[in-house]
Amino acid sequence: MLSLYNTATRQQQPFEPADGKIARVYSCGPTVYDVAHIGNLRTFVFSDILCRYLAFKGWEVRQVMNITDVDDKTIAGAISEGLSLSEYTEKYTQYFFEDIETLNIKPAWKYPRATEHIEQMQALVQTLLDKGHAYEVDGNVYFDISSFPAYGKLSGVQTAGGSSCGFSRLEGDEYEREEAGDFALWKAAKPDEPSWDSPWGPGRPGWHIECSVMSMEYLGPTLDIHTGGVDLIFPHHENEIAQSEAATGEPFVRFWVHGEHLVVEGEKMSKSLGNFYTLRDLLDRGYSPQAIRHQLLTAHYRQQLNFTLDGLEQSERTMQRLNTFIARLPRLPLLEGSSEEVADRIEEAQAKFEQMMDDDLNVPGALGVVFELIKDTNTLIDAGELRDQDPMMVLDFLTQADSVLGLMTNQLEEAAREPALDKEIEALIAEREQARKDGDFAHADEIRDQLAAQGIILEDTTTGTIWRRQ
Ligand code: AMP
Ligand code: ZN
Numbered sequence: 001m002l003s004l005y006n007t008a009t010r011q012q013q014p015f016e017p018a019d020g021k022i023a024r025v026y027s028c029g030p031t032v033y034d035v036a037h038i039g040n041l042r043t044f045v046f047s048d049i050l051c052r053y054l055a056f057k058g059w060e061v062r063q064v065m066n067i068t069d070v071d072d073k074t075i076a077g078a079i080s081e082g083l084s085l086s087e088y089t090e091k092y093t094q095y096f097f098e099d100i101e102t103l104n105i106k107p108a109w110k111y112p113r114a115t116e117h118i119e120q121m122q123a124l125v126q127t128l129l130d131k132g133h134a135y136e137v138d139g140n141v142y143f144d145i146s147s148f149p150a151y152g153k154l155s156g157v158q159t160a161g162g163s164s165c166g167f168s169r170l171e172g173d174e175y176e177r178e179e180a181g182d183f184a185l186w187k188a189a190k191p192d193e194p195s196w197d198s199p200w201g202p203g204r205p206g207w208h209i210e211c212s213v214m215s216m217e218y219l220g221p222t223l224d225i226h227t228g229g230v231d232l233i234f235p236h237h238e239n240e241i242a243q244s245e246a247a248t249g250e251p252f253v254r255f256w257v258h259g260e261h262l263v264v265e266g267e268k269m270s271k272s273l274g275n276f277y278t279l280r281d282l283l284d285r286g287y288s289p290q291a292i293r294h295q296l297l298t299a300h301y302r303q304q305l306n307f308t309l310d311g312l313e314q315s316e317r318t319m320q321r322l323n324t325f326i327a328r329l330p331r332l333p334l335l336e337g338s339s340e341e342v343a344d345r346i347e348e349a350q351a352k353f354e355q356m357m358d359d360d361l362n363v364p365g366a367l368g369v370v371f372e373l374i375k376d377t378n379t380l381i382d383a384g385e386l387r388d389q390d391p392m393m394v395l396d397f398l399t400q401a402d403s404v405l406g407l408m409t410n411q412l413e414e415a416a417r418e419p420a421l422d423k424e425i426e427a428l429i430a431e432r433e434q435a436r437k438d439g440d441f442a443h444a445d446e447i448r449d450q451l452a453a454q455g456i457i458l459e460d461t462t463t464g465t466i467w468r469r470q
Contacts, residue, residue, distance in 0.1 A: 001015075002053070004225070007256040024224045025050070026064050027228065028065075030044075030068065030096050033077045035279075037269055038282065039307075056404050063108040066215075068210065069114050070115050086115070102279060104290075104293060104406040112218065114205065117213055117214055124185075125186050128141075133242075141184070145181065147246065153241070154238050154256060155234035155235075157234050157235075173206065183206065186205060188200070208235070209243060212252075221250040222253070222254065225255045226252075227257050229258065230259065231261070233258060260305070285309075290407060294315040295315040297367065300360075319408075336388050337387045337389065339385065343393060345376055373394070425456055429451075432465070
């Protein structure tokens with residue numbers, strides 16, 4: 001049974017969807033003010049693995065990931081480049097979609113944009129005002145944290161008592177852990193800022209309200225799982241809980257699952273520290289998306305991952321070995337039948353793989369199981385003991401594992417096409433032999449050229465024609 005570490009209870013707990021069928025997952029998505037760095041992408045790869053594994057366990061997965069296209073940073077960026085907010089954010093939204101495709105991250109069920117849900121955000125703000133959890137000051141609306149006694153339950157942040165409206169008010173989207181305070185649900189527009197009309201005057205939503213609104217809009221008042229990086233626990237997720245539970249009176253999230261940071265020399269990779277690589281930076285340096293994804297999977301999601309180019313080079317070599325293994329598997333000279341040894345080994349690997357993943361998504365452990373099996377298969381190949389049916393069984397196992405890992409998808413698809421391709425090639429070679437026998441050398445040459453264009457080299461020997469790939 002799958003168990004996940006829940007930040008809310010600070011322990012690992014058995015997980016299944018509340019309704020036993022559909023896993024409702026909300027993942028905090030990108031703020032589209034710039035290109036994502038690979039720290040951000042580590043968090044998205046982690047939620048991808050989580051959703052892939054939920055599907056592997058047989059549940060239908062509905063993952064919603066927001067696109068934050070209005071906040072302090074997007075507004076500042078649009079103003080400095082002289083673009084409208086939507087022109088500015090659209091560019092980075094498209095980069096984000098390209099990045100996740102490059103990293104073989106499965107698309108979420110929905111990617112709602114904040115600016116397309118302003119009405120619903122205003123409605124939630126109004127509900128909070130009506131229920132006495134919020135108050136207005138000069139066109140700004142704040143959440144009154146003293147009206148919600150459970151404030152701080154996720155992060156452990158102290159609110160130190162205080163009467164209604166008695167806390168300091170925090171204006172920015174993000175603030176320090178020590179600073180629990182009333183936070184903005186709606187912000188009055190400053191001159192020249194993009195704004196929307198509202199009952200409290202022109203303004204825009206605060207950052208936290210968008211996630212409460214868009215998660216509940218698509219997934220209902222109680223989510224099975226909410227993900228994000230650990231930096232979001234406070235204030236973002238604490239505030240999401242306050243807004244949502246104060247409005248609905250229902251528990252907002254069953255499992256809070258947070259991914260640790262990608263760090264560089266002990267410090268969080270971030271734009272503000274300037275210690276970051278984007279995906280494009282790494283691709284330009286010649287690293288493959290496959291190795292980058294592998295590197296992001298080398299640490300457990302609750303451990304910091306220390307990013308280095310050396311580590312990435314190691315991943316590159318590991319992936320090359322994996323690819324070579326997959327490519328040669330369907331085309332080995334084999335003994336007939338299938339060996340019991342391989343079938344047993346695969347059964348054992350399947351059980352271990354699931355055991356690792358069930359244990360709070362132990363991906364490094366699951367990768368270890370895959371590579372152990374590859375090592376053992378190579379030993380059998382070298383000993384000439386692999387049999388006819390064995391490669392297919394190994395490839396089936398790798399395909400199952402890859403539905404979770406997403407590391408060798410292209411290679412496996414190619415290997416699956418191989419036998420069919422081989423048949424086509426052999427049919428063309430037979431046709432060419434016939435043409436040669438018939439003295440139709442023009443047609444024989446045509447076939448040779450056609451195969452050469454596909455990278456197939458023919459060699460005519462005394463015992464017949466043999467072929468190989470270039
Ligand atoms: P942002 O685009 O800044 O809203 O961040 C998108 C996601 O990336 C959030 O879930 C953050 O928690 C996460 N994140 C930011 N920096 C890092 C990092 N260095 N390592 C891992 N995740 C990060
Ligand atoms: Zn969020």
